[in-house]
Amino acid sequence: xxxxxxxxxxxxNCGHKKVEDMPTNACQFFYECENCKTVxxxxxGDCCVxxxxxxxPCPPIxxxxxxx
Numbered sequence: 001x002x003x004x005x006x007x008x009x010x011x012x013n014c015g016h017k018k019v020e021d022m023p024t025n026a027c028q029f030f031y032e033c034e035n036c037k038t039v040x041x042x043x044x045g046d047c048c049v050x051x052x053x054x055x056x057p058c059p060p061i062x063x064x065x066x067x068x
Contacts (some may be wrong), residue, residue: 001062001063003059003062003063004056004062005021005022005024005059006019006020006022006056007019007020007022007050007054007055007056007057008020008054008055008056009031009040009049009050009053009054010053010054010055011033011035011036011040011053012040012053013033013036013038014033014035014036014038016033016034016035016036018034020050020054022050022054022056022058022059024059027047027048027058027060028048028049028050028058029041029042029048029049030049031049031053040052040053047060047061
C-alpha cells in the first residue's frame with residue numbers, strides 16, 4: 001500500500017483549505033490557519049491535525065500503526 005503524504009486541511013473556523021505535506025517522523029499537534037490565524041489542535045480521540053481536519057489521515061494511521 002502506498003502512503004499518501006499530502007493532505008488538504010480545512011480550517012473549521014473560516015473554511016480555508018490548504019494542501020500540506022505531512023511529516024513522516026512525527027505527529028503534528030498544532031497547525032495555524034494562514035487565513036484566520038486560528039491554531040488548530042486535534043479533536044478528542046485523534047492523534048494529530050491531519051486526522052482531525054485533513055482529507056488524508058497521517059502516515060502512521062495509514063499504515064495501521066500507533067501514532068505518536
